[in-house]
Amino acid sequence: MNIFEEKRKKALIQLLIDQYALDADRDDAAMDLGEEFDDDSVLDALIQVANNPDEIDMISSSCGEAIGKIWARRSCFDEDKYRALPAIPRYGAYVVIKSKKPEWIQKYQLEQGKF
DSSP, X not given: OOHHHHHHHHHHHHHHHOTTSXXXXXXXXXXXXXXXXXXXXXXXXXXXXXXXXXXXXXXXXXXXHHHHHHHHHHTOOOHHHHHHSOHHHHHHHHHHHHHHOTHHHHHTTOOTTOO
């Protein structure tokens, strides 16, 4: 990762976790992180925000989708972290997994009705 990408990643993480930033900007940050980066620091930030019980649904859902995209790209599913997610981000991750890694649905018994 070059220095520009590293700075962008850090700026997006900071924006995502900034509760005083505009909701739309935080939501965009979650989506951009899920599209552009795969490393653990990004996953950790997305999971942190997704697990915040005071987070708004739009951002929680986008975090879940971003988490699912990263897991799918890495071909590495973290079942414990998935099951620990609240319903809204867990469903966001589920939708991505169902689309990109449908074999995980049966392998990990990820049932749509369990949200």
